[in-house]
Amino acid sequence: MHILIVEDEVGIIQFLQQGLEEEGYNVSCATDGGMGFELIQKNHFDLILLDWMLPKMSGLELCTAIRKKDNTTPIIFLTAKDTVQETIEGLKAGANDYIKKPFSFEELVERIKIHFRNQTDIQLLSLGSIEINLTKHLVTVSNREVFLTQREFELLSYLVRNKGKVCTRNQIIEDVWDIHFDYDTGVIDVFINAIRKKLNLKIEEDYIKTIRGVGYIAND
Template sequence: MHILVIEDEEQLCRSIAEGLRMDGYETDTCLDGDEGLELCTTENYDLILLDLNLPGIDGLDILRQFRETNSSTPVLILSARGQIEDKVEGLDLGANDYLTKPFHFEELEARIRSLTRRRFIQENVCLKCGHISFDTRTRKAHIDSEELSLTRKESALLEYFMLHQNRIISPEELIEHIWDGSVNSFSNSIRVHISSLRKKLRAALGNDPIQNKVGQGYILMEDLK
């Protein structure tokens, strides 16, 4: 999952981003409203964390303009404004959730899991595809009852494939949702990580559930073990 954090408190912004990356999310950050508006309207994110008191464009103005062209990407407001009027205004403008500062990171993680599962119409914490299971809370994958040892990037790839089973996913789509803004479509990184993931799945299952459709992308099919 690819998340944008728009937060002007540099230490808090850095702390949130580091925590999310440890959880397996690719995370971009910015510290002012002008850059935040440009990023959320030109890039494709799975979730936006939005502060309200920003230099430049105010967070509510960002939300208002963003919702004029994008009604589906979840927006979670993070703000020190705790008055009910502020929460109502934010939610009425199209925010999906509102978390008042200060907050515990564990609560932020839970809110993010809820919003991302909701977007992909996935109510269960545990994703399943044949003999493969992936726990979105613990970030652990299993083949039947045996844990599969994956890197952070491999875990993110497997989660995305399992959220979009039986659908061809282009390399460009994977880059948008699994990599941060430093990777471009010409990078060999995606092929290296997918190759490694497929090798581990093949060793555990006896077959390769991820198929490469030449010129189109990759598709996760239910394994036949």
């Protein structure tokens, strides 16, 4: 699971990043609202931890901007603001949860787990005639079941989650393979070819397009 932390206090970022990575999460960080918005537009995140008071774009403004993009990623506000009106403002902007600073890291981890469990209620992805059931780890094409390896399944799901966005090879290696150093991204092409072969789609149903020299994009 990939978590984005948008927070301008370096000490809090380091504390959260270390703790969440020890819990097994993949973590990215942004130190202002503008940087956070840019990362969100380019990458898929499973959850966003968002500070309220941020440079360039406040947490409230960023939350609103995210929801205007029809992005439903769970957002948890981490903030010292705690009045009823401020809580309502955050929730109206699209936040899913609200934790007051200072907070217990153990409580935060449990809140995160709850949101990930809640996501199991929305476990169907689609791309044209392709349907992906994340709960059952099942892929079908026009109701025909297709067997994919774990890595093939993760790669296809990643592209479909980011439908309409160009996914660079470096992003895919980092987010799907969880590799954060120089690596031969040619392995991605091998997996894409295997996925296409197993899906056995017609030419007009080639929903995964190659962007030469860059990566791939999934489109209906």
